[in-house]
Amino acid sequence: MHTAAFVPLRLRNWALWLLFFVTTTWSFYIPGELRQPTKSAALLARQAFAANVSSGYSVTRYNDGQPIPLLVNKIFSDHTQLQYAYFDLPFVCPPSGKSHGGSPFGSGQSISLNLGEVLRGDRIMTSDFQLEMGKDVECAALCSLEVGRADVKWARQLVKENYVIEWIVDNLPGATSFVTVDRSRKYYASGFKLGYRDISPATGQSRYFLNNHFTIVIRWRGAPEGGKVIVGFEVYPKSITAEDRVDGGCPKDVHKDHEGLGLYIAPNMSRLREKYSGLSYFPEDDDDEDDGATLRVPYTYSIYFREETKVDWANRWNLYFTNQEEGSMTHWLAIINSLTISTVLGVTVFIIWSRTVHGDIKGRGDGAMEDRKLKVQSRRKRSGDKKSEGLLDNADVENEADMSSDDEPFEDTSGWKLLHGDVFRIPAYSGLLAPLVGSGMQLLFMATGLLVLSCLGILNPSFRGGFVSVGMGLFVFAGVFSGYFSGRLYKTFGGSAWRKNTLITALLFPGLSFFLVLVLNLFVWAQASSTAIPFSTLIGLLALWLLIQVPLVYIGSWFGYARAAPWEHPLKTNAIARQIPPQPWYLRSPAGPLLTGLVPFAVLFIELLFLFKNLWQDKSGYYYVFGFLSVVSAVLMVTVVEVTVIATYSQLCSENYHWWWQSFLTGGSSAFWVFAYCIWYYTFKLHITGFVSGLLFFSYSFLACAVYGLLTGTVGFLAAYTFVRRVYRQVYPLSTKLKPY
Structure with missing residues (x-):
């Protein structure tokens, strides 16, 4: 009765696990991959859970007229590793300290950050922008400030380095909107331009302009429970000259084309003539001294709310990943490439194990055992005859005792079998x-x-x-x-x-x-x-x-x-170390492990293209195709194991028992090629300027490669250790009970 009740219970448990696996498989979500099989309940529930645990944010519903806080964060660039807090910029509106929309916090209040936000350079603060759900604002003045020469010069440098601004609304970063080439889909890039540069048609010199008007577009969708949820946050910056404005500070017609606000203050010619007296030419941009000259910078903004019915709240981050969909085929090619390399190596390992190891065991099976017993009995018989005749001295007795020991291994002739007494020697x-x-x-x-x-x-x-x-x-x-x-x-x-x-x-x-x-x-x-x-x-x-x-x-x-x-090790270690014969060139120099590191690097390098682009080149995007990365990483670990096993076996066949460190270095040697790839990427792909930015790039790249090398080196060492113990335990079954050392 109990057995009959137990079997259906087990079946029900297996059925539940199978149902969970199928549901999870169909709802497996790779952001950036928009072709989802179904919008299953598991998918929506998991996405809602992910949103609830994200920095304490959950689904926030707004009613018409309800204030929406706009937070300012930082500016960053693809050309440098230096970021700056938005309110640290001297040419933007400083916080007034006033509270808006019934908020207990005034503008300029720092938002508490987690450790990851602090380490990535976030400095999130409240702002003076006033947003109310459903209320469009044609134009509103934020502030007007006077900027000196040094601040204008710094703003010009930041614009030259293509810095972008990051604001946050409802945990969404302010985005620049783009469309695909066929204009079938829209996607976002986090952040918007601080300014822009063009060429003067008169002089052919570069001119720099500061964006001082922001058109904010909030895209919303009605929630089934009531209210509205935000599914998009777009910012369209614009540069408008300080002239031709109404009393409130707004341009007369904000939507018309305007002359941009140039980051330029006329040079102090008298000071320059005095500084470069006697010269026929002097640089007009050499005017850093504070002589009281300023540039007036007015800031204004517009707000528009637009309904969006094609985007759900659970999928609102998809717009930030749509541009990555074009690389899906490349990701699959990377996986196929990785699997091909791993399969070839796996076949090699299988041949080594089946033909070499098992072949040795089979070739030294019962017949060898019986032959060994006959030899031992024959030696003992001869020893007894000598003892009875009194013809055997003490040295012969000791030698015969050693030869007849139960711990005596099989007689080996060549290769890795000769290392049974040294293979587990302490490195x-x-x-x-x-x-x-x-x-x-x-x-x-x-x-x-x-x-x-x-x-x-x-x-x-x-x-x-x-x-x-x-x-x-x-x-x-x-x-x-x-x-x-x-x-x-x-x-x-x-x-x-x-x-x-x-x-x-x-x-x-x-x-x-x-x-x-x-x-x-x-x-x-x-x-x-x-x-x-x-x-x-x-x-x-x-x-x-x-x-x-x-x-x-x-x-x-x-x-x-x-x-x-x-x-435990299956064999004892000899008291005297065995002399290692002359080794091939790849075992005498570091070139051997470095060459073996090329194989794991070949598995990884295609995925590195995407990873490096999002880490260093396209910081406004997000690398979030972790499904592909996980598959490639799993294949990479298998490849490291296979390469290390093959290299260790080759080393043992050369009668070299120093495999401990060699296996660790072989497993982690692909880190060298990853760092070499970092150097190539910096030289030919990046446009990073400045000593500090270059120092940060190479230092953090070196640290990341050290982490990677330590991880893969450990995997390689443990694989080689397991392989060596298993091989010698299989070949020397009589010694499995021996204590290590």
């Missing part, structure tokens, strides 16, 4: 290898968690700063795994100072990373950029590292060293 600098492997496991856990959460939609662009914040939390929590693997591997190596190993694991990689970020921060601080991490945040990161992560690493290391048993 040099094992006290450094264990912490590196532990840190690699920590990074592997963090990267896996980020990819999974991103694919589920929990980490999305509406969760501003969530990727960095959650990644930092996962990294700190994964200190337990770092300490465990480092401590257990250290114990396997026979180490005794496990507390020292714990400190190295907890301080080495995080300490070097923190030091690098601190040094870079000094350069950014000198530029007064919002990219600089505030001092209070640095103290918080230091406390997070020393007060939380270090104890977690200690706990994990204690479990790995004191509670867990070391990994």
